[in-house]
Amino acid sequence: MDLNENPNIKHFQKGKKHYFSILREDGKKALLTSKGYGSAKTRDNGLQTFINNLERLEQEEKNDHFYFLVKTGNNHILAKSVPFFSDHERQQAIDLLMQLFDEQEGTVPAEAEAEEEQKTADLPPKYSFRLEFYVSEEQKPVRGKIEYPFTKEKKAFNGIDMATIETFLRNYLPATLEEESKKMIAAGPSSSPPALPANTEKQTATMTPSSPGEPNERTAPAAAPTTRSKGSVSPASNISGKPAPPRLKDGIPISPSAAALDFSFIDQQTGAEAGPQLRRSGPNKILLDLDRLEFSRDVYTDLSVSIFGMPLETGKKQLLGRNDFKTSPRQEVIMPLDLARLPGTGTCKFELLIRL
Structure with a gap:
């Protein structure tokens, strides 16, 4: 079924902004509503991004109410639920949401799904960093800052400090087999293996x-x-x-x-x-x-x-x-x-x- 034809997905416009809502089983009340988009096309793209990021679903409590929300890898909120009066009610809504899009994924033809998996398997993991420089006439040299948006970790430096930038990147980027081999050869057989970075994105064990x-x-x-x-x-x-x-x-x-x-x-x-x-x-x-x-x-x-x-x-x-x-x-x-x-x-x- 096309996402635009799904009875549990509602598209609407308020002012100049376009939104989507995920409805309850009865198709009447909303479970959650998206952020506003500038056009219907970007809203449709946002809906697909929302589905792809369901594993990033987070739960929070505020003023005796229970919520859940879905974020991107850069911590941008894609959609937030309505308030629930109990954790049990919230969990039922999450289960319905997961079931709804599990069924949606199941409608994809097997050939297309296999082709998409092959494309995804060929892609290397992606790491995004933000590098900023501040220039003023009164203050020299320039001031710089590098940030890893996923963890909000930042490092400031003066000038174009390549050593600081490289050290920061190596804290998050996985070392290649070639780099690890060079380290082991240089360290000798009796040395301990190099320590792994402490701040981790994901631990799968x-x-x-x-x-x-x-x-x-x-x-x-x-x-x-x-x-x-x-x-x-x-x-x-x-x-x-x-x-x-x-x-x-x-x-x-x-x-x-x-x-x-x-x-x-x-x-x-x-x-x-x-x-x-x-x-x-x-x-x-x-x-x-x-x-x-x-x-x-x-x-x-x-x-x-x-x-x-x-x-x-x-x-x-x-x-x-x-x-x-x-x-x-x-x-x-x-x-x-x-x-x-x-x-x-x-x-x-x-x-x-x-x-x-």
Whole structure:
């Protein structure tokens, strides 16, 4: 179905601005409304951008009301929901929204979808930076500033300081295999591998269940994982010492009767336990415990934590939960997750997204 023919999508104009709204199941009341666009064409493009960025959905609370909104990678708000009176009501609206556009994506012909996936697979990851210079007659040399919009991290400098610019870029751009090889050769065989940047956009890690009743003897590394590759998962056998975790492409059992519902995130580069823990809390619920998350920081930082689940039988990623935490030495960072929202009782892969 064409997006313009979808009964749950309403287009309207107010003054000189064009908007779209996503309607409830009855097709009458709106769940959310977009920002204003200058033309119908840019509004239609904005609707497609909105659909493509649904995984960036965020939740917030204000004045005893519950909202959700969708942003771009540069933190620009695309659309914001109406206020809800409870988190349950808001979650029902999110589920409806995801279901609506899951069905929309399912109407794409298989050949076109495969072709689009091939095009996307050929594209390298994109990193955007903002570089600004300030010139005045009274002040010389020029003053400069570089910013990574995704994290709002900034660095000011004087003149055209290429060394500062390069250092800033290297904090966020992944090192190439050639660069890493040169570093390892220069460092020698006995040196430790170079430290990874602390500020991460995304953490996707292997998760290994711990056998019930057995102590977990592995220790967390000094920094959280920064790998972006998809993690594989596997059931753990008898754990002793610090063995390299097995890596099978089986997923994690999510059946309420599964014996192992306690999991650990594993850094894919070191094979060591990375800190965040998932532990059992009832027949089909788990708790995400981030108290052991470790990374280099001078002060305690606000965390925005999202976790997604993808049942292997459906292949569709779902948002299981999202919370904002203001960390302090005394506050626990615990996030409840309800596996009952995942369809089926097969296996599932999880993805953890932490924004600092």
